Amino acid sequence: MSAQENRWVDPAPLEVSRPRLPWWTMLPGWAKLLLVPVAVVWVACWAVFQFARITYRYPLTITTSAAAGLLAAFHGYLAVTVAVAGVTVVAVAWWRLHPDSFHQFAAPQPVTEYRRFAVYACQWRTVMRLSELTKDKRGREYRPKLGRLRSHGWRDVVRVTMAKGQAPEQWELHASGLAHSFRARHCRVRVRKPGRLELDLIHRDPLAPSIPAPTLGLDASGVDLRRLVIGRTETGKPWTVSLLGNHLLGVGSTGAGKASVSWSIVRALAPAIKADRVRVFGIDPKGGMELSACAEAFHTLACDNGDKAVNLLEYLAGEVKARAERYRGRRTWTPESGDPFLVLLVDELADVIAYQTDRNLRDRAVKAIQAITSQGRAPGVCVLGFLQDPRKEIVPFRHLFPTKIALRLDEPAQVDMVLGDGVRQRGAAAHEIPESTPGVAWVKHDGHREPVRARAFHITDEDLADLVAFLTAHTTDIPVLVTEGARA
Numbered sequence: 001m002s003a004q005e006n007r008w009v010d011p012a013p014l015e016v017s018r019p020r021l022p023w024w025t026m027l028p029g030w031a032k033l034l035l036v037p038v039a040v041v042w043v044a045c046w047a048v049f050q051f052a053r054i055t056y057r058y059p060l061t062i063t064t065s066a067a068a069g070l071l072a073a074f075h076g077y078l079a080v081t082v083a084v085a086g087v088t089v090v091a092v093a094w095w096r097l098h099p100d101s102f103h104q105f106a107a108p109q110p111v112t113e114y115r116r117f118a119v120y121a122c123q124w125r126t127v128m129r130l131s132e133l134t135k136d137k138r139g140r141e142y143r144p145k146l147g148r149l150r151s152h153g154w155r156d157v158v159r160v161t162m163a164k165g166q167a168p169e170q171w172e173l174h175a176s177g178l179a180h181s182f183r184a185r186h187c188r189v190r191v192r193k194p195g196r197l198e199l200d201l202i203h204r205d206p207l208a209p210s211i212p213a214p215t216l217g218l219d220a221s222g223v224d225l226r227r228l229v230i231g232r233t234e235t236g237k238p239w240t241v242s243l244l245g246n247h248l249l250g251v252g253s254t255g256a257g258k259a260s261v262s263w264s265i266v267r268a269l270a271p272a273i274k275a276d277r278v279r280v281f282g283i284d285p286k287g288g289m290e291l292s293a294c295a296e297a298f299h300t301l302a303c304d305n306g307d308k309a310v311n312l313l314e315y316l317a318g319e320v321k322a323r324a325e326r327y328r329g330r331r332t333w334t335p336e337s338g339d340p341f342l343v344l345l346v347d348e349l350a351d352v353i354a355y356q357t358d359r360n361l362r363d364r365a366v367k368a369i370q371a372i373t374s375q376g377r378a379p380g381v382c383v384l385g386f387l388q389d390p391r392k393e394i395v396p397f398r399h400l401f402p403t404k405i406a407l408r409l410d411e412p413a414q415v416d417m418v419l420g421d422g423v424r425q426r427g428a429a430a431h432e433i434p435e436s437t438p439g440v441a442w443v444k445h446d447g448h449r450e451p452v453r454a455r456a457f458h459i460t461d462e463d464l465a466d467l468v469a470f471l472t473a474h475t476t477d478i479p480v481l482v483t484e485g486a487r488a
Ligand SMILES: Nc1ncnc2c1ncn2[C@@H]1O[C@H](COP(=O)(O)OP(=O)(O)OP(=O)(O)O)[C@@H](O)[C@H]1O
Pocket: 210, 211, 252, 253, 254, 255, 256, 257, 258, 259, 260, 261, 388, 438, 439, 440, 455, 456, 457, 458, 459
């Protein structure tokens, strides 16, 4: 072996970060001794705080464990076994006999505590790190905090305190990954207040079963134009729409359930229509295929997109102007004005204002409908417009409809066109509504940040037959069906 080969080579200096020792390790021994009582008090406070925190997060688990412990201490394990068996029998009996109240009152708390521990608390750190929602700065990790959790069976609502410097948009970008990590089907991100988010982790769709129409109301005074119930929201509350001072734009692909929304509204109005407190005017450019199923509900029904429809629109635009003059100084329509509330229902709005090949008719229709939507809210005229294509070239005045209803759509861009920018990122994925759930929609009211997911009542042919029977029974004043244009 040569001297060359034998030479000692210095290894490269170790490039590891120096361990940072806690500041108190540098203190002299006597100072450490003095600090011992302070440290003991601090550790005791920390333990009490942690116990309080765990009790707050898992109240049922802690109380039942404490109760079981006390029972075992005073009466032995046999008593605990008997108590557990008794509670189990009561719970199973409750579940079998009254499943609704069991799911409403008994199930949420144990499920919440189980899911909090098993799904979220155990995996939070890993999921946050792998989703790149943590930040390392000077050796310290800044991590979003898992807050309160409520489990409703079909969804978990998880509150989160974002790490400093984070924006909700970062979470929206990771929503799909979070859903997969926590074994959910979807994840929606909502801003609760600055720095605080609420994640909706959806496990199943509560709107999957269709919702039958309720029995028809009989009393016109029970019709509240501010709160017409037309279906149910995914949280189980009634889906209500206001027609007073409002216009509604419903957009959905073919078969998305637009008709169920419009018929649900007409049904909710039925007693007021019968009492002539509300008059509904219909335009069905498809030759009346849809709206003539219950023509009796309409004061006037135009079954084309030609002269008749345009005359009707111009009649209503004139009525808006005449009312505005009559109500001068009164500001808005009220039932006391003596005039009926007017509703214009257009089944395929695009056929009237965009696909009409006669330019003169098209321009007249656009002018009239713009006049009604821009000036009709105060004088008691409401437009319900339904269509399939929400592009600006088709409806240039979408902004004049304060309530937008996005039924199943084909593309994400259409959702933005209907509901507005940013609403899809907040979870309103109308393009993901399955074909198997017609009538499901995302609803956005101007001035309300959060969109609502709901399903309209399923209005069957029998329901429409009931509606016809109701509107024509016991009355000498049967609404007149006019297909020859407006009465004006
Ligand atoms: N809310 C609902 N619940 C259950 N089924 C529904 C609901 N709404 C509609 N459907 C069913 O879906 C199908 C299509 O519904 P609908 O005619 O309302 O769609 P649409 O959007 O008006 O279609 P088009 O654009 O072709 O007129 C019908 O068979 C109907 O029975």
